[in-house]
Amino acid sequence: MSVAAQPTVPDCALLVVGPLLAVHGLWTVLMARDRIRCKTSLARMTRVAELTQRALVRPLPADLGGLATAVRTRSASEGALVGGDLHDAVLLPSGPRLIVGDVAGHGLDAVRVSAAVLSAFRHAAATEPDLVRLAHILDDRVRDDLGDEDFVTLLLADFVPGAVRLVNCGHPPPLLVGRRLEVLESPCPSPPLGLSPTPSLQAVLLTPEQRMLLYTDGFTEARDAHGTLLALDRRVRAALGALTLDEALANLVGLVDRHAAAHDGDGHGDDLTLLLVQPTAGLLTGPVLPVPKNEDVPSAPQGNLGQS
Template identity: 40%
Template sequence: MGTQDVLRTLPVAAMAAVVVLDLLAGPSLGLLPLLTLGPALAAVVGGVRHTALAGVAALVLSVPLAYHDHLLGRPQIIVTLVAIVGVTAAAMLACRLRAEGERKLADVRLVAEAVQRVLLHPVPRRAGDLRIALSYMSAAVDARIGGDLYDIARAPGGVRLIVGDVQGKGLGAVETAASVLGAFREAAYDEPSLADVGRRLEEHLALRLGGEKFVTAVLAEVREDEICLINYGHPPPLLITGDGRLHRLEPREEAPPLGLVALSATGPEPYGCAFRGGDQILFYTDGVIEARDRGGAFYPLEDRVLRLLRAGDPQDALDLLERDLVAHVGGPVPDDAAMLLVRRERP
């Protein structure tokens, strides 16, 4: 029997307990009004029909109990019957309102997911000797859509990509994310270097963002046997080499996010590392490493990638990592979580 089945038996158990106690104690304790626990609990664990059936059961049980307690025709039984009818009606109304709210929330979530899919259009899964896998998990709390973003573009010098996270939630964050992706798609093809792509994104955001809003991001350019990175205050990617070693690709110096680069004396410096056949790099947003289990422990991403990203197909490997993250949380992730895995095939 599942948890839901156990919960649905609570109204029956409550009314059965009232019946037993009343038969044992008699009319002295005046337990009959407690039959209203049946429809009240039914409204919590069931729907309108379940609540109505519990109310009818409470009314039916109250009559023989009143006869046993010699209360028929007395004010006590009249009050009990009115209380049962009133509580049942109120509980049925609450169930109906809750169901309407859940339907509206489901519709909002569908719209949010559609918006997110339009924003994060499908990216190529192959680019030369690169194989690419994606994972995006939307936060399930009140259908809040966020600003996690990613994209991949072919450029004359190699394959360029961006993974980022817009500050904030809701449609404002989605609008900013769409703006960043649009600017990246243009700059990735036009600009001669990755640093120029970053400068163009910063100029674009400087015109759009106000106050203290910002976008953390990692820009990358995959070349022959190496990868170049620029990190704008984003969690560092993880390099898993073909021989099973793990490296955090951290910049030499921390840099502010996009939108705040002008506040720094110097902008972020490009850095890189070898990226050969059999190597793979995992890009991710902070929704992954900040996901907690019920005990408050953060998801140990670095401890899991070496074991979980071994599958022959990159998407299968990333799907396995995603399922492990959900299992760690014990349910939907509390914040948007995006992951992008780039694997270089062996010659």
């Protein structure tokens, strides 16, 4: 009677290791497949997020109904195209209407509120002729999206032949660029949206030789290593007096970054929106429309950009 051969030690090892190797190989394949699936899903979500953000910051045409425009935007949030800043424009029969705003705070909450303001503006701006009423409409429609301490600074601007009409709710005042820089402070300051705004109308004469800068506080609150704010001096005036609007904004962004780099490393400590406009000769230079009685007295023109 023969005795069955007993497996040797190497045979036993093979019996144990073989299945383990097979399991490990299967696990590796499954993990690789999961990684590919996750990367594909992440790429798809990233693309959707990018398209969504680009829908919020629609590019403005270089010429909007006789108003030449140039825009620079930058989010302080890493990987984000937009933050709490917002801007947009519509073309009315009377001329272009612009909005620039800034939501208090950063991150997704600021983006959410920014989207709500833009949605309300796009819904009402083309049908509401009165800027003051439009400001109240925007305040009513975004109130439910704001927390107890949230608010939105807002600047509305209607460009008509020979002038611009402004409504400012707690926003940094625009700059009029002519022979000198003029800060267009509102004679009747209003709180921001969400804080019971009291908007009023301000009218300013605007000629083809002048430019106007609308911006958010990422421009005026840029600080250097000593905490000093960027001064609205001859350097800003020179930057904004470049030959083209795009060159002017490129110069201004460079000035802001050089000023702030020593303070926060890369100069990107806050969201930044710069919107530079200039009426084109022959399109927005018709007879100046009469100023309604509830408007402030227009300021006088300041002359050519090229003069010192």
